[in-house]
Amino acid sequence: MKQITAIIKPFKLDEVRESLAEVNVTGLTVTEVKGFGRQKGHTELYRGAEYVVDFLPKVKVEVVVDDSVVETAVDAIIKAARTGKIGDGKIFVQNIEQVIRIRTGETGPDAV
Numbered sequence: 001m002k003q004i005t006a007i008i009k010p011f012k013l014d015e016v017r018e019s020l021a022e023v024n025v026t027g028l029t030v031t032e033v034k035g036f037g038r039q040k041g042h043t044e045l046y047r048g049a050e051y052v053v054d055f056l057p058k059v060k061v062e063v064v065v066d067d068s069v070v071e072t073a074v075d076a077i078i079k080a081a082r083t084g085k086i087g088d089g090k091i092f093v094q095n096i097e098q099v100i101r102i103r104t105g106e107t108g109p110d111a112v
């Protein structure tokens, strides 16, 4: 199993959620975060206002999936989150040791 962490533009959240649902991702976690990438000194538009790149509001989407689904899920996120402008975000993929579904006691890929 892998955890896909995507840092995206906040206004892209709905599209990313829909795009992941289309490839049968059944759960995800969303957190409002702030951050910056490589484009320091450039400006980025956020809700019509131009920010000098400092800490910009972003949304972090975390989704844990079976290894066989990683590529499809990553593609779905990219398709939905990409504008082609700076600050589109980044995707990190990490190994997940174990998943336990609390209600049923299922573990591993059955639990995601």
Ligand SMILES: Nc1ncnc2c1ncn2[C@@H]1O[C@H](COP(=O)(O)OP(=O)(O)OP(=O)(O)O)[C@@H](O)[C@H]1O
Residues within 6 Å of the ligand: 007, 008, 033, 034, 035, 036, 037, 038, 039, 056, 058, 085, 086, 087, 088, 089, 090
């Ligand atoms: N190396 C990193 N480690 C942790 N978080 C990062 C890293 N790079 C980017 N992020 C997070 O991802 C967000 C979006 O990154 P951003 O798209 O600005 O990266 P970039 O490298 O500048 O890409 P771009 O060329 O598209 O602007 C940042 O605001 C930050 O929260």
